[in-house]
Amino acid sequence: MRHFIEELEELQGRLLEMGSLVESAIHHSVLALVERSEEMARQVLRNEDRINHLEVEIDELAVRLLALQQPMAKDLRLLTAAIKINTDLERMGDLAVNIVERSIALMHRPPVKPFIDIPQMAHTVESMVRKSLDAFVKREPELARSVLLSDDEVDRLRDSIHNELVSFMQKDPAVIPQALDLILVARHLERIADHATNIAEDTLFLVKGVDVRHHLEPNI
Amino acid sequence: MRHFIEELEELQGRLLEMGSLVESAIHHSVLALVERSEEMARQVLRNEDRINHLEVEIDELAVRLLALQQPMAKDLRLLTAAIKINTDLERMGDLAVNIVERSIALMHRPPVKPFIDIPQMAHTVESMVRKSLDAFVKREPELARSVLLSDDEVDRLRDSIHNELVSFMQKDPAVIPQALDLILVARHLERIADHATNIAEDTLFLVKGVDVRHHLEPNI
Numbered sequence: 001m002r003h004f005i006e007e008l009e010e011l012q013g014r015l016l017e018m019g020s021l022v023e024s025a026i027h028h029s030v031l032a033l034v035e036r037s038e039e040m041a042r043q044v045l046r047n048e049d050r051i052n053h054l055e056v057e058i059d060e061l062a063v064r065l066l067a068l069q070q071p072m073a074k075d076l077r078l079l080t081a082a083i084k085i086n087t088d089l090e091r092m093g094d095l096a097v098n099i100v101e102r103s104i105a106l107m108h109r110p111p112v113k114p115f116i117d118i119p120q121m122a123h124t125v126e127s128m129v130r131k132s133l134d135a136f137v138k139r140e141p142e143l144a145r146s147v148l149l150s151d152d153e154v155d156r157l158r159d160s161i162h163n164e165l166v167s168f169m170q171k172d173p174a175v176i177p178q179a180l181d182l183i184l185v186a187r188h189l190e191r192i193a194d195h196a197t198n199i200a201e202d203t204l205f206l207v208k209g210v211d212v213r214h215h216l217e218p219n220i
Numbered sequence: 221m222r223h224f225i226e227e228l229e230e231l232q233g234r235l236l237e238m239g240s241l242v243e244s245a246i247h248h249s250v251l252a253l254v255e256r257s258e259e260m261a262r263q264v265l266r267n268e269d270r271i272n273h274l275e276v277e278i279d280e281l282a283v284r285l286l287a288l289q290q291p292m293a294k295d296l297r298l299l300t301a302a303i304k305i306n307t308d309l310e311r312m313g314d315l316a317v318n319i320v321e322r323s324i325a326l327m328h329r330p331p332v333k334p335f336i337d338i339p340q341m342a343h344t345v346e347s348m349v350r351k352s353l354d355a356f357v358k359r360e361p362e363l364a365r366s367v368l369l370s371d372d373e374v375d376r377l378r379d380s381i382h383n384e385l386v387s388f389m390q391k392d393p394a395v396i397p398q399a400l401d402l403i404l405v406a407r408h409l410e411r412i413a414d415h416a417t418n419i420a421e422d423t424l425f426l427v428k429g430v431d432v433r434h435h436l437e438p439n440i
Contacts, residue, residue, distance in 0.1 A: 066300070076283055080303055166400065173390045184407075
C-alpha cells in the first residue's frame with residue numbers, strides 16, 4: 001500500500017485536473033457563443049464525459065482513503081472537503097453543458113447585441129474556479145477569501161446583464177427568445193461562481209477551522 | 221460512547237428533519253406567491269436559519285462518526301452519502317429562498333395569469349424531496365427510481381411554463397418583468413428536483429452498488 005500522503009496528493013492532483021477541465025469547459029462554452037462556433041460547442045459536450053468519469057474516480061479514491069487508513073481528524077476534514085469539492089466541480093461541468101446548449105440555440109438566431117458583459121463575467125468565473133482550487137490545494141486562506149469577494153462582482157454583473165436584456169425585450173419583443181437565453185447563460189455562470197464560493201468556504205473551514213457558511217463567523 | 225448504530229440513526233433522523241423543513245419551505249414559498257402573502261414569505265426566510273444550522277450539525281455528526289469509529293465499507297458509503305445529501309438539502313433551502321424573493325417581487329405587480337402549472341410543479345417537487353429521503357433512510361431502491369422518473373415530468377412542466385410565458389411576453393411586453401420572474405421560479409423548482417434526483421442516485425448507489433450518475437449503468 002502506498003503512503004497515505006502520496007495518495008492524498010494523487011487525490012488533490014485529480015481535483016486540479018478536473019478543475020482545469022471545468023475551467024476550459026466554461027471558457028469554450030462562452031467562446032462558442034461569441035464566435036458562433038458549433039464545432040467548439042460540440043467539443044465541450046464531448047469533454048463532459050471525462051469530467052464525469054473523474055468525479056467517480058475521485059469519489060472512489062476518497063472513500064478508499066477513508067477506509068484503508070485510519071486518518072487523523074485533520075485528514076478526515078480534508079477527505080470530506082475533497083468529497084464536497086468533487087461534487088461542486090461536477091455540477092460546474094453540468095452548468096457549462098447548460099451554457100453550451102443555450103449557445104447552440106443562440107447561434108441560429110440573429111444577435112441581440114455585441115457581447116461585452118457575458119465574456120467578462122465568464123472570465124471572472126473561470127478565475128474563481130482556478131483560485132478556489134489553488135487555495136484548497138495550497139491551503140491559502142487569503143486566496144480563498146478573494147474568491148468570496150469576486151462572488152459579489154459576479155452578482156452585480158448578472159444583475160446588470162439581466163436589466164439590460166429586459167429593456168431590450170421591452171423595446172423589441174422579437175428578441176425575447178434570444179434575450180431569455182442570454183439571461184439564462186448569465187444565471188448559469190452565476191451558479192458556477194456559487195460553486196467556486198462553496199469550495200473557497202470549505203477551504204477556509206479546513207485551513208482556519210472557521211465555518212464561513214451562513215455567516216456564522218463574525219468577521220471574514 | 222453511544223453505539224455506532226444509534227448515532228447513525230440520529231444522523232438519519234436529522235436528515236429527515238432537514239428534509240421536512242426544506243419541503244415546507246418549498247411549499248410555502250410557492251403558496252406565498254399564489255396567495256400573495258408577504259407574511260408567509262417572511263416566515264420562509266426566518267426558517268432558513270434552522271436549515272443552515274442543521275447542515276452544520278449534520279456535517280459535524282458525520283465527521284465525528286468517521287473519526288471515532290472505524291466504520292466498515294458499507295457504513296463508510298452511508299456516511300459519505302449522508303455528507304452529500306446534507307449539501308443537497310442545504311442547496312434546496314437556498315433555492316426555496318430564491319423562490320420567495322421572486323414571490324415577494326411578484327406580489328407588488330399585476331398577475332400575468334392564474335397559477336396552475338407552477339403549483340403543480342411545486343407539488344411534484346415536494347414529493348420528490350420526501351421520496352428521495354424516504355428511499356435513503358429505508359433503503360428502498362424502487363422509491364429512489366420513482367424519483368428519477370418524476371424528474372422527467374418536472375423538466376416537461378418547466379418547458380411548458382417557459383414556452384407559455386414567452387408567448388405572453390411577446391403578446392404584451394408590459395408583463396415581461398413578471399413573466400421573467402415566473403420563469404425563474406420554474407427554474408428554481410427544477411433545480412430543487414435535480415437535487416432530489418442526486419439524493420435518489422446516491423441512494424441507488426448505496427443500496428444496489430450501481431452508479432447511475434452519468435448513465436454509467438446500462439439499465440436502471
